[in-house]
Amino acid sequence: MLYQSQKIAHWYFRIALLLFGLQVIMGLWLAFNYTFTVPQSIVDKFPFATARAMHTNLLVLWMLLGFMGGAYYIVPEETGTEIFSPKLAWIQLIVLVVTGVVALIGFIFGWTQGRPLLEIPRPLDIVVVIGALIFLFNVGMTMFKAKRWTAIQGNLLGGLTFLAILYLFGIPFYQNEVIDWYYWWWVIHLWVEGAWELVTASIIAFILLRLTGVERHVLEKWLYVELGLFLFTGITGTGHHYYWIGAPKYWLWFGGVFSALEPLPILLMVIDTLDHVKKRKTKIINPFTWTLLIGGAVFHFIGAGVWGFAHTFPQVNYYTHGSQVTVSHGHLAFFGAYALLNITVFYFAIPKLKGIDRYNPTLGTIGFWTTTSAMFLMGLTFGISGVVQSYIERVVGLGYMTAQDYLRTWMGVTFFLGLIFFAGVLIIIYDLFFIRPAEEEVL
Ligand code: HEM
Ligand code: HEM
Ligand SMILES: [Fe+2]
Numbered sequence: 127m128l129y130q131s132q133k134i135a136h137w138y139f140r141i142a143l144l145l146f147g148l149q150v151i152m153g154l155w156l157a158f159n160y161t162f163t164v165p166q167s168i169v170d171k172f173p174f175a176t177a178r179a180m181h182t183n184l185l186v187l188w189m190l191l192g193f194m195g196g197a198y199y200i201v202p203e204e205t206g207t208e209i210f211s212p213k214l215a216w217i218q219l220i221v222l223v224v225t226g227v228v229a230l231i232g233f234i235f236g237w238t239q240g241r242p243l244l245e246i247p248r249p250l251d252i253v254v255v256i257g258a259l260i261f262l263f264n265v266g267m268t269m270f271k272a273k274r275w276t277a278i279q280g281n282l283l284g285g286l287t288f289l290a291i292l293y294l295f296g297i298p299f300y301q302n303e304v305i306d307w308y309y310w311w312w313v314i315h316l317w318v319e320g321a322w323e324l325v326t327a328s329i330i331a332f333i334l335l336r337l338t339g340v341e342r343h344v345l346e347k348w349l350y351v352e353l354g355l356f357l358f359t360g361i362t363g364t365g366h367h368y369y370w371i372g373a374p375k376y377w378l379w380f381g382g383v384f385s386a387l388e389p390l391p392i393l394l395m396v397i398d399t400l401d402h403v404k405k406r407k408t409k410i411i412n413p414f415t416w417t418l419l420i421g422g423a424v425f426h427f428i429g430a431g432v433w434g435f436a437h438t439f440p441q442v443n444y445y446t447h448g449s450q451v452t453v454s455h456g457h458l459a460f461f462g463a464y465a466l467l468n469i470t471v472f473y474f475a476i477p478k479l480k481g482i483d484r485y486n487p488t489l490g491t492i493g494f495w496t497t498t499s500a501m502f503l504m505g506l507t508f509g510i511s512g513v514v515q516s517y518i519e520r521v522v523g524l525g526y527m528t529a530q531d532y533l534r535t536w537m538g539v540t541f542f543l544g545l546i547f548f549a550g551v552l553i554i555i556y557d558l559f560f561i562r563p564a565e566e567e568v569l
Pocket of ligand 2: 149150153154156157160178181182185242452453456457460461465540541543544545547548
């Protein structure tokens with residue numbers, strides 16, 4: 127750790143990790159509901175929709191806290207100065223966490239806006255916006271005062287600003303459902319396939335620069351190419367969500383053609399990362415960071431690129447839309463792209479924040495392989511459920527509940543795999559909380 131104010135990032139990371147654990151517990155409950163018949167008295171008090179809102183909103187919250195912590199860690203090193211106001215960073219953390227807790231309790235009492243992933247009611251949205259403004263002000267001022275611009279920090283700030291602006295489109299409620307869903311996708315799609323990708327590319331570039339010693343201009347050249355492609359394919363690709371919401375027909379071919387290009391920048395990112403690894407000039411002190419970085423890049427490509435591509439053409443999506451195929455892709459993409467990215471940042475930064483030079487990677491490695499293998503298999507079991515469901519509902523034309531009977535077994539397997547996944551998550555959380563310097567030379 128070079129700067130005192132980077133310490134704040136540690137609290138962002140710790141809280142993010144705890145919320146990650148809670149998110150997964152909710153996921154287990156959801157899979158349990160698909161597998162077993164839960165007594166009506168429990169369903170009345172704690173319906174599936176409430177648990178689902180908690181599962182997905184916790185996901186958004188912990189990942190955003192991870193990104194913000196990541197930015198507070200990266201920006202001092204890139205600008206060569208302390209954070210503009212560490213106090214504001216604290217206030218922002220408290221504001222966002224309190225809002226999150228109030229929202230979760232509110233969900234239990236039915237206080238929700240109802241739109242998936244953005245269920246937080248409007249008064250709380252305003253508080254989130256205030257938190258985001260404090261964050262952008264703080265990070266922006268640090269950069270402006272330092273007057274040392276790098277492509278990495280510029281893109282990071284750009285991505286984070288884009289992310290915050292998009293959130294605004296999810297706040298109003300439109301009486302016309304088509305318009306409402308139209309803007310909902312501006313948040314959801316343009317977040318994960320636009321703004322978050324920009325943040326990801328900047329963070330990966332930062333870590334690669336620190337680990338490889340490759341010259342900055344070589345890395346930055348790629349960063350520009352990737353970012354340009356991400357923006358182009360990500361923005362036009364929004365069309366793959368307009369097929370069936372009542373938008374004009376031209377979205378069918380427009381969305382299909384352009385979203386099919388989306389895996390390209392993701393693939394470039396994998397090739398680019400591997401290339402930098404090969405060209406590295408420095409000795410790697412904690413090679414486990416590599417495993418995470420490369421694992422993340424590859425899983426990102428599989429979950430978002432391959433699984434996304436598989437159902438992005440309207441001819442396929444007509445059958446799979448809103449089925450467990452979508453859930454399969456949602457899990458693989460979110461985990462591969464953003465959960466692993468956050469975990470990489472945590473393993474890169476937390477030891478340094480604790481002043482640890484070299485740590486023992488055994489627990490981390492077990493956690494990594496347990497979570498990635500279990501999640502990959504869960505992607506397959508959700509996927510099988512989805513194909514069976516699409517066939518029964520959309521080809522044979524039977525009802526939703528009839529299809530559910532055929533899915534039960536696969537949801538049971540998913541629940542079992544989820545338990546293994548959860549064990550891996552607990553190992554990672556424990557390891558990151560109590561990480562200690564390695565006692566002997568670890569290669
Ligand atoms: C890291 C990037 C990505 C993440 C995190 C992600 C996540 C998600 C999630 C959570 C959904 C479900 C939304 C809902 O209906 O509730 C979804 C839907 C979808 N995604 Fe992605 N996605 C990513 C990238 C991609 C890419 C690159 C493609 C195409 C090549 C793609 C194609 C689709 C399609 C077609 C749907 C709609 C499925 C349906 O009609 O039900 N996604 N994505
Ligand atoms: C033990 C682990 C987990 C289990 C058993 C689990 C299970 C589930 C279930 C059953 C649903 C509801 C699907 C539906 O509405 O039909 C769901 C939704 C979702 N989960 Fe998980 N989950 C787990 C972990 C995760 C993780 C780690 C992530 C992300 C990194 C994640 C992201 C999501 C997303 C994005 C949705 C919404 C999908 C959509 O709208 O299509 N889950 N999860
Ligand atoms: Fe999308």
